[in-house]
Amino acid sequence: MSEICDWSLTATADAIATRKVSSVEVVEAALKRIATRQPILNCFVRIDPEQALAEARAADAAQAAKRPVGPLHGVPLSHKDMYYRAGVPVTCGSAIRRNFVPDYTATVLQRYDAAGAVAIGALNMSEFANGPTGHNVHFGPTHNPWNPDHITGGSSTGSGTAVAGRLVYGALGSDTGGSIRLPAGVCGVYGIKPTQGRVSRHGAMGLSFSLDNVGPLARTARDCARLLKVIAGADANDPTAADVPVDDYELALNEGVSGLRIAVATNHFWDGMDSEIGGILENTLGVYGKLGASATRVTAPHLDLMRGLGNIIISSEFCALHDDWMRNRHDEYAPLVRARMKQGFAFSAVDYLKAVQVRPKIVGDFIDQVFGEADVLFLPVLRFPVPKLSETDVQDSETMNEVLGGINHCTWPINYLGLPGLSVPAGFSRSGLPVGFQLVGRPFAEAMLFRVAAAYERETDWPTRTPSLPG
Amino acid sequence: MGTLTADLKIRLMLLRDSGVPILEADGARVAASVQTSLEALALAVPGSLFDTEPAHFDRLLKEKAGRSGL
Numbered sequence: 001m002s003e004i005c006d007w008s009l010t011a012t013a014d015a016i017a018t019r020k021v022s023s024v025e026v027v028e029a030a031l032k033r034i035a036t037r038q039p040i041l042n043c044f045v046r047i048d049p050e051q052a053l054a055e056a057r058a059a060d061a062a063q064a065a066k067r068p069v070g071p072l073h074g075v076p077l078s079h080k081d082m083y084y085r086a087g088v089p090v091t092c093g094s095a096i097r098r099n100f101v102p103d104y105t106a107t108v109l110q111r112y113d114a115a116g117a118v119a120i121g122a123l124n125m126s127e128f129a130n131g132p133t134g135h136n137v138h139f140g141p142t143h144n145p146w147n148p149d150h151i152t153g154g155s156s157t158g159s160g161t162a163v164a165g166r167l168v169y170g171a172l173g174s175d176t177g178g179s180i181r182l183p184a185g186v187c188g189v190y191g192i193k194p195t196q197g198r199v200s201r202h203g204a205m206g207l208s209f210s211l212d213n214v215g216p217l218a219r220t221a222r223d224c225a226r227l228l229k230v231i232a233g234a235d236a237n238d239p240t241a242a243d244v245p246v247d248d249y250e251l252a253l254n255e256g257v258s259g260l261r262i263a264v265a266t267n268h269f270w271d272g273m274d275s276e277i278g279g280i281l282e283n284t285l286g287v288y289g290k291l292g293a294s295a296t297r298v299t300a301p302h303l304d305l306m307r308g309l310g311n312i313i314i315s316s317e318f319c320a321l322h323d324d325w326m327r328n329r330h331d332e333y334a335p336l337v338r339a340r341m342k343q344g345f346a347f348s349a350v351d352y353l354k355a356v357q358v359r360p361k362i363v364g365d366f367i368d369q370v371f372g373e374a375d376v377l378f379l380p381v382l383r384f385p386v387p388k389l390s391e392t393d394v395q396d397s398e399t400m401n402e403v404l405g406g407i408n409h410c411t412w413p414i415n416y417l418g419l420p421g422l423s424v425p426a427g428f429s430r431s432g433l434p435v436g437f438q439l440v441g442r443p444f445a446e447a448m449l450f451r452v453a454a455a456y457e458r459e460t461d462w463p464t465r466t467p468s469l470p471g
Numbered sequence: 472m473g474t475l476t477a478d479l480k481i482r483l484m485l486l487r488d489s490g491v492p493i494l495e496a497d498g499a500r501v502a503a504s505v506q507t508s509l510e511a512l513a514l515a516v517p518g519s520l521f522d523t524e525p526a527h528f529d530r531l532l533k534e535k536a537g538r539s540g541l
Contacts, residue, residue, distance in 0.1 A: 195532060244533060308511025311504065327490040343501045345489040346482040347508070355512055357520050360527040367535045375537075396496055401504060418532055442537030 004029040006466055009075060009169035009223035016074040019063065023056040023074025027118055030076045034120075034167050036471025041143045041165050043158035045081050045091060047121040052076060055118040071226055073116030079172035080156050081122035082129060082205035083109050092205045093125040093155075095138045095332045096325055106203025107238065108172060108214055108231045115230045120168060123158030129174055129207045130318075130337045131155055132182050132407040133392045137334040141389050144187060145467040146433050150386045153186030153407070155179040159217045160187035164434075166466060170218040170227045174204060175421075176211045176314060178411025184217050184423035185381030185436025188462065190224040190453065191217040195443045196418035197242035199228075200235035208317040209240075210356060211310065211415040220463045221454040224422075225249035228446060247447040253454040258292030260452065263374035268303040269410050274384040280435045281380055284426045287459050293452075295378070300370050302362045306413040307405070309362070312347050312355040313416070319344030339396035340404070363417050371442050376452050379421075380410045381436040385429045414440055422449040425462040479506055 004012070004026055015021045031049050038044050059074035082092045084102035091098050109119075124142045126135070134142045134152035142157035144150040145165035152161045156173025160183025163171050173180040175193035184191025192215045199214040206212060216227035229249050235241040264285065270278070285295050318341045319326060326345075330338060370377055384406075392407070394400045405412075414421040419440050426435045439449045457463065475483070482505050487493055524530075 197529065197532065240529075242529070242533070244536065302515070305511040305515045308508035309515055311508045312512060323489075330492045339494075339497060339500065342486065342491050342493075342497065343504050343508075345491055346486040346501060346505045348482075348485070351509065351512060354516050354520060356528075357523050357525075358515050360523070360531045362515060363528070364531055364535070371535075371537065396494070396500075398496065398500070401500060418528065443532040443535050445537040448537065 005033045005166045008220045008463070009218055010220070010226055012169055013072055013075050017069060023059040023118060024053065026074060027052050027056040027076050027120065030120060030168060033471055037165055037167055037469050040148055040469060041145055041161050041167070042140050043124050043142050043161040043165065043167065044078070044121050045124050045139050045158070046089070048119065052118055052120040059116060059118060070115035071230060072112060074118060075116070075169055076118045076120040077112060077170050078120045078123050078162060078168045079109070080125045080159050080174060082125060082174060083172060084203040085109055085119075090122070093127045093129070093136055093139060096329055098138070102203070104203060107200040107235045108204065111231045123162055123171055125157055126155035126179070127334050127337050129155040129176060129179055129205065130340065132178060132404055134389060135336070135393055143389070144386065144433065145469060146188065147431070149388050149390070150433055151186060151389050151392055153182035153184075156183045156217065160184055160189065160191070163187070163217045163219060164189045164467065165469060170216055170223055173215060173217050174207070175213045175215060175415065176207045177310065177415055178408040180213070180215050180217060181381060181411045181421055181423040181438055182408065185438070186386050186434060188425045188428070188434030188436070189217055189219050190221055190425070191215065191423040192224055192228055192446065192449070193414065193421045194228060194232065194446055195242070195420045197240055198420070198444065198446065199231050200238040200241040202235055202237035206321060208314040210313050210317060213415070221450050221457050222250055222253055225253060225450045242444075244444050249447050249450045252447040252451040255451045256291065257288060257452055257455040260293045260376070261374045262288055262293050262295045262452075263298045263370050263377045264295055265300040265370070265377060265379065266297045267299050268413070269379045270383070272383055273380070276429055277380065277382065277384060277435055280426055280429070281437055284437055284456065285378065287456055291455055291459070296374055298370055298374070301365050303413055305362065306416045309355045309358070310412055310416045311343075312351055315341050315344030316347050316352040317344075335396035336394065336400065339400060359416065366417055367442060375441075376448060377440040379438040379440060381423055381438055382407065383409065385431055386433040410438065414438070419443060420446050420449055422453055424453045424456065427460070427462060475502060
């Protein structure tokens with residue numbers, strides 16, 4: 001039955017809906033797979049087999065009773081351990097919150113529950129969603145399923161690994177500087193950072209409320225589209241969730257790209273590009289050319305400012321949330337987290353508010369100049385092959401800023417811009433590790449991103465390739 | 472890190488006065504990062520922000536929306 005775990009999320013949902021397989025069979029296969037691969041990958045921080053099987057039995061019973069079923073009925077999911085569920089511990093990847101039990105449930109979890117999903121545990125992450133590699137001093141590093149010596153990308157480390165390793169069909173991550181798109185790109189799956197405000201953050205751990213986003217990772221464009229559709233939209237519990245209508249993302253998948261215009265930013269994102277990775281990305285653009293899309297090289301404005309502006313906002317907002325613990329429980333943070341964030345105390349209120357208040361001007365310029373003549377923007381995820389865990393375990397060393405800044409160089413600006421960004425698998429490097437690219441769109445243009453991603457996916461076999469792992 | 476400017480020294484004093492423990496490695500690293508960020512801010516805001524509004528960013532995202540994926 002282990003082959004069930006290799007099906008896509010939507011194929012599995014369809015098989016359950018048509019009673020070709022039961023939810024209990026699917027969950028049992030997933031639990032068996034988890035038992036075999038978790039010791040290698042360390043992507044879970046908690047596994048709930050009894051609870052998952054009880055939910056699966058309830059899903060099968062509901063179907064037998066011919067009750068209406070949702071688009072994720074009976075499908076097991078697991079999420080980054082930062083989404084609150086009443087009565088269930090949530091660690092946020094930290095020692096400080098190791099025993100915290102919330103008394104309410106996140107809107108996104110409520111929406112997955114209503115769609116019929118089965119919860120199967122909680123996934124490892126960088127401490128307080130802070131760190132783009134995959135290290136965690138409290139729960140141990142998460143390992144890349146394509147080669148466990150290498151990083152997963154972070155901070156949604158377990159989400160990338162559990163989905164790519166075929167332990168679960170989909171997972172929520174969160175993205176404040178690349179934390180969905182990096183693990184998706186580094187592990188060879190899809191991951192979307194939606195438009196700022198597209199998805200409710202009620203019940204999601206906050207890192208930086210101006211830049212935080214909630215979004216899913218999955219193995220195909222259709223899987224990712226379905227997972228986003230279920231959670232997108234306004235929320236009475238989160239006034240920052242936009243009241244903009246949600247498109248039918250799956251409907252957009254078959255539209256093709258003929259006549260579409262793809263912008264390729266020649267500045268910033270391609271600086272220092274590794275020749276092998278650059279070649280793979282150019283081949284990807286060639287595929288789009290054959291499909292009838294045109295590529296235009298553009299110079300995107302203000303990119304040299306976004307590292308600094310984002311830095312002021314994220315560190316100031318982190319320190320506002322962590323003020324008490326940073327002063328009184330300093331040693332309970334990983335050296336990397338406290339070293340990276342304490343600069344927030346050195347910025348003034350005026351600095352912070354200026355970085356926030358100038359955002360519309362910067363973003364307006366960017367959208368007008370990049371999307372005036374293009375439908376999507378094409379970017380790398382990483383500019384070099386996926387590094388090893390040992391090469392990036394910088395902790396609070398002198399190389400910390402340089403190493404971490406190199407990893408999130410291509411994802412970081414998109415959070416300040418507030419635009420949607422989708423990580424798409426582009427194949428593998430000679431070393432057998434994944435290569436990914438990003439598609440970035442206008443605000444609320446997630447349907448366009450899925451459309452462009454799916455057109456490329458149809459020309460490749462990347463989602464059908466599976467890592468060589470036992471079980 | 473070269474000689475700190477007076478402004479940067481004040482920023483680091485703010486950090487020290489916060490009560491957050493400062494380790495040996497923190498000083499130079501924080502100074503470099505804060506300086507880079509403040510330089511970016513100075514370039515981003517060369518003049519006045521007087522005529523800006525608090526909810527302008529949310530409005531801008533809706534004004535510039537491109538929902539037509541179909």
